Amino acid sequence: MVTELDVATLAPPALAKLPLDALHRRLGARMAPFAGYDMPLQYEQGIVAETVHTRRAASLFDVSHMGQAILAGAGVARALENMTPADLISLAPERTRYTQLLNENGGILDDLLITRLPGVEERMLLVVNASRKREDFALIGAALPRFDFNPLDRALLALQGPRAAAVLGALLPGAEDLAFMGWRAFDFGGAPLFVSRSGYTGEDGFELSVRAEHSEDLAHLLLAHEDVVPAGLGARDALRLEAGLPLYGHDLDDTTDPVEAGLGWSIGRRRRVEGGFPGFERIRQAFERGPVRKRVGLLPQTKAPLREGAILCAPDGETVGHVTSGGFSPTLQRPIAMGYVLSECANDGSTLSATLRDKRIGVDLAALPFVPHRYFKTPIGKDAR
Amino acid sequence: MSDLRYSKDHEYVALDGDVATLGISDYAQSQLGDIVFIDLPEVGKKVVKGKEIAVIESVKAASEVYSPVSGEIVEVNPELGETPALVNDDPLGRGWLVKLRLGDPGECASLMDDAAYSSFLKTL
Numbered sequence: 429m430v431t432e433l434d435v436a437t438l439a440p441p442a443l444a445k446l447p448l449d450a451l452h453r454r455l456g457a458r459m460a461p462f463a464g465y466d467m468p469l470q471y472e473q474g475i476v477a478e479t480v481h482t483r484r485a486a487s488l489f490d491v492s493h494m495g496q497a498i499l500a501g502a503g504v505a506r507a508l509e510n511m512t513p514a515d516l517i518s519l520a521p522e523r524t525r526y527t528q529l530l531n532e533n534g535g536i537l538d539d540l541l542i543t544r545l546p547g548v549e550e551r552m553l554l555v556v557n558a559s560r561k562r563e564d565f566a567l568i569g570a571a572l573p574r575f576d577f578n579p580l581d582r583a584l585l586a587l588q589g590p591r592a593a594a595v596l597g598a599l600l601p602g603a604e605d606l607a608f609m610g611w612r613a614f615d616f617g618g619a620p621l622f623v624s625r626s627g628y629t630g631e632d633g634f635e636l637s638v639r640a641e642h643s644e645d646l647a648h649l650l651l652a653h654e655d656v657v658p659a660g661l662g663a664r665d666a667l668r669l670e671a672g673l674p675l676y677g678h679d680l681d682d683t684t685d686p687v688e689a690g691l692g693w694s695i696g697r698r699r700r701v702e703g704g705f706p707g708f709e710r711i712r713q714a715f716e717r718g719p720v721r722k723r724v725g726l727l728p729q730t731k732a733p734l735r736e737g738a739i740l741c742a743p744d745g746e747t748v749g750h751v752t753s754g755g756f757s758p759t760l761q762r763p764i765a766m767g768y769v770l771s772e773c774a775n776d777g778s779t780l781s782a783t784l785r786d787k788r789i790g791v792d793l794a795a796l797p798f799v800p801h802r803y804f805k806t807p808i809g810k811d812a813r
Numbered sequence: 814m815s816d817l818r819y820s821k822d823h824e825y826v827a828l829d830g831d832v833a834t835l836g837i838s839d840y841a842q843s844q845l846g847d848i849v850f851i852d853l854p855e856v857g858k859k860v861v862k863g864k865e866i867a868v869i870e871s872v873k874a875a876s877e878v879y880s881p882v883s884g885e886i887v888e889v890n891p892e893l894g895e896t897p898a899l900v901n902d903d904p905l906g907r908g909w910l911v912k913l914r915l916g917d918p919g920e921c922a923s924l925m926d927d928a929a930y931s932s933f934l935k936t937l
Contacts, residue, residue, distance in 0.1 A: 458846075475872040476847040662846070662873055731894075732850045733870050756849040756872045763850075785852060785868065 446492045447583045447640040448647055455658050462661055463558035465493040470660040478663035479670075479758035482629055483799070486589035487659035488650050494584055495561025496637060499568065500551040501575035505544065508552060511571060513686060513705045514542065515696025521546040524609045524624055526694050528686050529564060534707020534714075535682035536689065538564050539674070543611045543624065553611075553622070555584070555635070557676045582622075583643035588633030588667070590802065591655040596623070596634055599649055603634065608803045617642045625804060628664060630671025630797055632804045669764060670757050672725060672796030678736060679723060679752040679766060687714035688768070690723045690796070722774045725798060726751065726765040728782070729790035733763040740769060740780045740791060748773045748780060757798060764798050765791075817905065818924035820881035821933065825905065831918060833882055835866070836909040837900065840934055845871040848897045853889040853911060860884060860913060862920055867910055869900070882920045884913035 443466040446452070452459065457468035468490060470478060481487055499508070505516040514527035521544050529537040538560040545551040556564045561579075569577050587596055597604030600614045606625040613620040622637035638646050650656050665675070674680045680689055685707065687695075692715065699705065700715060714720075728734040733756050740749040754765030773780065780791045817825045823841035826833040842848065850870040860866050866880040889911050892899055900908035915921075925933060 469873075470846060474847050666872060732852060733875070735875060756847075756870070758847075758872065 444493075446490055447643045448490050448492065451644055451647055452490065452658075457658070457660060460661070463493055465558060467493060468658070468660040470662045471658050473657065475660070475662035475666060476758040478657065478659035479666045481657050482589045482659055482663060482667055483631060483759055484589070485655040485657075486587055486591040486595055486633070486653075487657055487663065488647060489586040489588065489659050489661075489664055490583070490647075491586050491635070491664075492583040492640075492643070493558035495554075495556040495558065495564060496580040496582055496584060497554045497556075497565060497568075498545070498551055498578045498580060499554060499572065499575050500549055500578070502550050504550050504552050504572070504575050507572050507575065508542065509699070509704060511568070511705065512540075512542070513695040513699050513708075513711065515698055516542060516544075516552070518696070518698075519544045522611045524611050524626055526609075526691075528680075528691065528694070529567065530686075530706040530711075531682055532706050533682075534685040534710035536676070536680045536684055536686060537567065537682055539676055539680060539691075540564070541624070541626065545611075546613075555637075559677055580637070581640060582637050583640045583646075585636045585638065585643065585647060585650070586627055586629075586633060586664075587636065587650055587656070588627045588629040588659075589631050589655075592631070592633040593804065595650060595653045595656055596636075598653075606634075606804075607806045608632075617645060621646070628671075628673055629667035630673070630799055630801045630803075631667075632802055663758075666755060666758055669753055669755055669766065670759055670797065670799040671801060672766065672798060674723065674766070675753060684723075684768070685710055685714055685719070687711055688719035688721050688723065718771055720771060721749065721768045722771050723752075723766060723796075724749075724769050724774050725794035725796040726754070726767055726780075727792045727794045728754075728763045728765065728784075729779075729792060730784070731763065732784055732789075734765045734782055734784060734789070734791065738765075738767075738782045738784065740767060740782055742773055742780060751782070759799050766796065769793065817927060818881075818921050819926075819930035819933075820879070820924055822879050822881070824878060824881050826882055826921060826924065827909075828918075828921060831915050832887060832912055833884065833915055833921070834909045834912050835880065835882075836904055837869070837878060838930070839904050842901050842904045842908070845869060845876055845901075847872045848900050851893045851897045851900065851910070853893065854886050856886050856889060858886045860886065869897075878910065880913070881924055882913070883916040885916070886911050886913050888912040 460469040593604040627633035749769035751767040852868040
């Protein structure tokens with residue numbers, strides 16, 4: 429006999445629905461589970477066309493699965509420095525910084541964006557990965573109990589591509605003047621719409637945090653523009669791989685430190701000297717002596733994509749690394765990958781090998797990004813804000 | 814191409830005497846999305862019903878193709894090396910994968926015809 433309780437226990441965990449779920453289905457999305465959410469993987473045009481369109485015009489991505497929260501209270505920037513290696517004390521209001529939550533060994537628990545909000549009260553806006561938000565929020569809540577911690581139940585849309593600024597500027601005048609990694613609250617339907625000039629594609633673009641009940645109106649307004657198409661997680665993954673951007677759970681995990689991951693640029697100069705974050709000793713040594721292994725770009729000498737998990741060998745047959753992300757680049761029309769390789773073998777232009785379906789293939793090391801970043805540069809003479 | 818026979822894994826065979834042309838169905842190509850590479854077997858290779866015969870790489874993932882019949886590969890589609898997207902554009906025509914000489918033509922009897930495959934797709 430099966431009781432109701434048993435059925436509930438045995439059933440696979442229900443996928444959470446995005447606020448824009450109905451819109452995705454009307455747009456013909458193919459949905460797929462990701463990080464506990466039913467997410468649009470691609471629309472009718474497909475991953476290749478969506479990726480190419482993003483680099484040529486602009487695409488709208490629904491990334492509402494990501495975790496958003498505000499942490500507030502006097503001294504909160506300094507307190508967050510105990511958990512991350514970013515210089516947050518010097519972070520100006522309405523500016524965003526990329527950083528990582530670290531464990532005691534300097535391993536990455538998650539990577540995230542932190543924005544200092546304007547206003548008299550000291551408030552930091554956090555955007556974390558969907559797959560890690562439960563753990564992140566528990567960790568932050570436990571580590572910083574004297575601050576107000578408020579997870580936000582807002583939708584998050586990303587408008588990405590060289591036409592994004594013109595499209596958004598027509599809807600929200602002034603948005604097109606935001607600096608890269610700048611942030612501002614606009615009015616939308618009588619409620620604040622958070623606009624951050626950032627993204628995960630290597631292109632100019634914005635992330636738009638909007639009240640869930642206003643998200644469909646915003647999506648319709650953006651999709652009504654002839655330059656904008658909807659794009660799914662598949663294109664987002666292809667774009668970030670082309671842009672050489674690491675993905676948590678694949679290229680980053682709790683065994684990788686930010687220096688070997690090529691994220692040393694995100695650790696402030698003061699923090700490198702003063703420390704005061706988890707794993708400082710390992711990270712100081714990695715800066716001083718160079719990391720033992722490095723995240724690198726990989727170009728397989730074949731038309732077949734090299735996928736996550738493939739082992740990389742030196743010419744003498746020794747294992748020197750592995751692939752952490754791999755696929756096909758719609759922009760370059762060839763397979764690309766990234767992975768970790770022992771530093772002494774990690775020179776651009778040298779060649780390793782991998783085994784793909786019993787065949788040995790050459791794998792050239794390549795500089796990241798594969799496709800150059802085209803982030804917005806504030807014209808000289810204008811205030812960066 | 815009226816005499817197509819389909820497997821539950823969404824491969825089809827088209828019979829011409831004792832030679833079968835094998836490919837994947839339109840449903841299968843639409844599920845895979847943009848196909849970027851196809852690893853085909855060599856001519857002369859013996860294949861066994863239910864075993865892997867090719868690997869299709871889409872942007873997102875690698876998918877195995879299982880042979881719905883046993884036999885020997887007599888030809889592989891020479892166009893797919895340069896243009897794997899033919900499988901997306903014309904899966905039942907120019908996007909065929911391999912031709913094989915059947916070991917046991919009786920194996921085809923267990924495969925679905927057009928009408929049965931259409932009904933099967935509705936159950937998915």
